[in-house]
Amino acid sequence: MTRKIVLQLSGIERQYGQGDTVLSILKGTDFSLHSGEIVALVAPSGTGKSTLLHLAGLLEHPDSGEVLINGVSCGQLGDEKRTSMRRGEIGFVYQFHHLLPEFTAIENIMMPQLIAGLTKAEARVRAGQLLDYMRIGHRAEHRPAELSGGEQQRVAIARAVANAPSLLLADEPTGNLDPETAHYVFDALQALVRQSGLAAMIATHNHDLAARMDRRVTITDGKIVDF
Numbered sequence: 001m002t003r004k005i006v007l008q009l010s011g012i013e014r015q016y017g018q019g020d021t022v023l024s025i026l027k028g029t030d031f032s033l034h035s036g037e038i039v040a041l042v043a044p045s046g047t048g049k050s051t052l053l054h055l056a057g058l059l060e061h062p063d064s065g066e067v068l069i070n071g072v073s074c075g076q077l078g079d080e081k082r083t084s085m086r087r088g089e090i091g092f093v094y095q096f097h098h099l100l101p102e103f104t105a106i107e108n109i110m111m112p113q114l115i116a117g118l119t120k121a122e123a124r125v126r127a128g129q130l131l132d133y134m135r136i137g138h139r140a141e142h143r144p145a146e147l148s149g150g151e152q153q154r155v156a157i158a159r160a161v162a163n164a165p166s167l168l169l170a171d172e173p174t175g176n177l178d179p180e181t182a183h184y185v186f187d188a189l190q191a192l193v194r195q196s197g198l199a200a201m202i203a204t205h206n207h208d209l210a211a212r213m214d215r216r217v218t219i220t221d222g223k224i225v226d227f
Contacts, residue, residue, distance in 0.1 A: 003034035003035050003036055003037065004034060004035045004070075005032050005033070005034055005068075005071075006033055006034060006035050006069065006070060006166050006167050006199035007031070007032070007033040007056055007067075007068070007069060007167055007199060007201070008031070008032050008033075008066070008067075008068040009029060009030060009031040009032075009055070009056065009065065009066070009067055009068075009224075010030055010065055010066040010068070011028050011029075011030065011064065011065035011066065012026050012028070012029045012030075012031075012055060012062045012064075012065035012066075012067070013026060013027060013028055013062060013063045013064040013065055014026040014048070014051055014055065014060070014062055014063055015063055024222055025047075025048040025051050025222060026048050026051065026052065026055075026062070026219075026222050026223075027221065027222030027223060028065070028222070028223070029052075029065075029219075029222060029223045029224045030223075030224070031217070031224045033167070033199045033200075033201055034199055035166065035197045035198070035199050036193065036194065036197045036198070036199070037193075037199055037200070037214050037215070038190060038193050038200045038202065038213045038214050039200070039201050039202070039213060039214060039215045039216070039217060040202055040203075040204055040209070040210035040213040040215070040216045040217070041053075041201055041202065041203040041204070041217055041218070041219075042203075042204060042205070042207065042210050042216055042217070042218050042227075043203075043218045043219045047218075047219040047220075048219045048222065049171075049203050049219060050171065050203075052219065052224070053169050053171055053201070053203060055067060056167075056169055056201065057086065057090050057092060057169050058074055058077075058082045058085055058086050058090065059086075061075070062075065069085060069089055069090070069166075069167060070089065070166055072085070087112070087115070087116060087163065088116070088163060088165065089165050089166050089167055090165050090166075090167045090168075090169065091160030091161050091162075091163075091165040091167070091168045091169070091198075092160055092168075092169055092170075092171075093153075093156055093157055093160045093168065093169070093170040093171070093173045093189075094156075094170075094171050094172075094173070095171060095172035095173065095175040095176055096176065097144065097152040097153055097155065097156040098156065099144040099152060099155060099156060099159070100144075101143060101144050101145060102143070103143070104140065104141050104142060104143055105131060105136070105139055105140050105141070105142055105143075105144070105147065105151075105155045106124065106127045106128060106131060106140040106141065107127075108144070108155055108159050109123075109126075109127035109130055109131065109155065109158050109159045109162050110123040110124055110127045110162075111159070112159060112162045112163050113126060113127070113162050113163060116163050123162075126162065127140075127158070127162065128140060130158035130161065130162065131155070131158060133158075133188075133191075133192065133195075134154040134155075134157065134158050134188050134192075135154075135188065136151050136154055136155065139151055139155075148181075149176060149177050149178075149181060150177055150181040150184055150185050153173060153174070153176075153177065153185050154185060154188055156173075157173070157185070157188065157189055157192065161192060161196065161198065164196070165198070166197075166198065166199060167198070167199050167200075167201075168193070168198050168199070168200040168201075169200075169201050170189075170200065170201070170202040170203065171203045172203055172204060172205065173185065173186075173189070173202065173204075174186060174204065174206060174209065175204075175205070175206075179208075182206060182209065183208075183209070186209050186212070189202075190212070
């Protein structure tokens with residue numbers, strides 16, 4: 001069975017200026033990510049890991065090369081269309097959960113759906129389903145401060161996929177968790193990817209978790225390579 005290419009990077013170049021010095025981070029790199037696939041991005045700090053995620057998530061523009069999401073070339077899209085693409089096609093999970101403290105777990109997951117135009121009733125139903133799927137439905141009315149670290153991160157994952165994106169980008173999503181909780185959160189994330197057909201790229205320093213993913217890649221001399 002041929003899986004759809006969700007994310008494709010072609011000939012990506014990214015440089016940053018530091019005074020009179022030009023620092024080349026990505027040097028003509030190519031990469032493809034398919035539906036239902038989880039790829040671990042394991043790379044030391046300073047090699048371009050965050051830059052790669054920002055480019056894939058349309059938060060930065062490459063200096064040259066193409067970023068395609070579901071076959072759509074995003075390089076020339078204006079800000080409004082890029083925002084629309086991020087809102088509809090891309091979910092983000094970070095090391096820190098970034099939940100809104102004044103809202104409950106279910107309200108945090110409802111928020112991106114309301115922004116996308118769903119009614120409160122529709123958003124609440126989907127948010128409740130996601131919380132149940134992540135096995136924390138019983139914590140729906142609790143605020144972030146009342147949740148454990150693992151519960152907070154599962155709410156963050158549920159929020160990231162609330163609008164049914166095709167691409168999930170995660171930057172150290174278990175970095176603040178103890179090993180047992182990290183594996184539990186990853187289990188929930190992996191099950192979600194398998195069930196929904198998401199394409200996921202997960203940056204991590206946890207080699208045990210990386211070994212459980214479909215592929216492991218790193219960044220060497222400005223290029224993405226398998227290892």
